Amino acid sequence: MPNAGAALTTIEFTVLAEHRAYLLKVARLQLRDEHLAEDCVSDALTHAFEKRASFRGDSSLRTWLTTILKNRIVDLLRKQWREQPLEPAPSGEQEFDQLFDNTGHYIEMPSRVPDPAELCQQDGFLAAVQRCVDKLPKRVGQVFVLREVFGSDTQELCKDLGLTSSNVWVQLYRARMMLRTCLEKDGFGRAET
Amino acid sequence: MLKRKVARHPMFRISCQHASRLLSQREEAPLPFAQRIKLRVHLTVCDACTNVSRQFQTMRLAMQRWRDKA
Numbered sequence: 001m002p003n004a005g006a007a008l009t010t011i012e013f014t015v016l017a018e019h020r021a022y023l024l025k026v027a028r029l030q031l032r033d034e035h036l037a038e039d040c041v042s043d044a045l046t047h048a049f050e051k052r053a054s055f056r057g058d059s060s061l062r063t064w065l066t067t068i069l070k071n072r073i074v075d076l077l078r079k080q081w082r083e084q085p086l087e088p089a090p091s092g093e094q095e096f097d098q099l100f101d102n103t104g105h106y107i108e109m110p111s112r113v114p115d116p117a118e119l120c121q122q123d124g125f126l127a128a129v130q131r132c133v134d135k136l137p138k139r140v141g142q143v144f145v146l147r148e149v150f151g152s153d154t155q156e157l158c159k160d161l162g163l164t165s166s167n168v169w170v171q172l173y174r175a176r177m178m179l180r181t182c183l184e185k186d187g188f189g190r191a192e193t
Numbered sequence: 194m195l196k197r198k199v200a201r202h203p204m205f206r207i208s209c210q211h212a213s214r215l216l217s218q219r220e221e222a223p224l225p226f227a228q229r230i231k232l233r234v235h236l237t238v239c240d241a242c243t244n245v246s247r248q249f250q251t252m253r254l255a256m257q258r259w260r261d262k263a
Contacts, residue, residue, distance in 0.1 A: 104208025148256035
């Protein structure tokens with residue numbers, strides 16, 4: 001069967017490319033740049049295809065592809081962060097002062113989410129979360145998406161972005177506080193509808 | 194009530210602002226013992242921070258669901 005190898009190759013690339021839309025979605029959220037996202041995804045798929053023999057199948061194909069994409073993205077971000085280091089971060093204290101009274105208590109009662117799992121099944125809520133993530137300051141958003149979408153832990157974030165762990169935690173705190181403020185306007189309220 | 198008294202005691206008293214920072218930090222790494230106790234005491238008396246804790250967990254779950262949605 002002289003064509004068996006070629007046929008297999010074709011099938012395999014088709015199988016990889018089925019994950020393209022998924023990879024693009026996460027790359028867009030991470031990079032906020034359509035061209036850059038497409039380049040990263042194409043790169044990742046090409047690389048995955050070349051290395052397809054090393055896919056062992058202990059993880060799902062999507063997980064494996066996501067790791068490859070993450071490595072591309074981290075390379076890119078590392079360069080960006082090295083050329084333009086993070087400005088000394090606000091301590092995360094004064095930044096949110098307006099949310100608290102002078103004894104440090106919340107002025108407005110944060111919304112109660114009765115059933116997080118139920119809320120997270122609503123496409124409308126997930127879309128609202130995505131909109132809010134897209135509105136985060138660029139660097140804050142990058143740390144948050146690496147953390148929550150790609151699953152990087154503190155140690156990886158420090159290594160990849162050249163930050164200290166307390167710096168990582170401040171960025172994530174800022175991200176979460178900004179997100180919750182954004183979701184108070186549009187998002188958490190959906191729990192009652 | 195006793196727990197309110199404990200929460201107001203200077204040894205345990207923290208602001209919501211401080212508690213919120215700890216709530217975010219504990220999503221990343223186990224808190225040092227003293228912080229963990231202070232946060233736990235605070236949460237038993239503070240509805241606002243209990244809600245924020247839920248909100249943070251919701252965000253984490255939402256990001257996973259968003260990612261895994263086809």
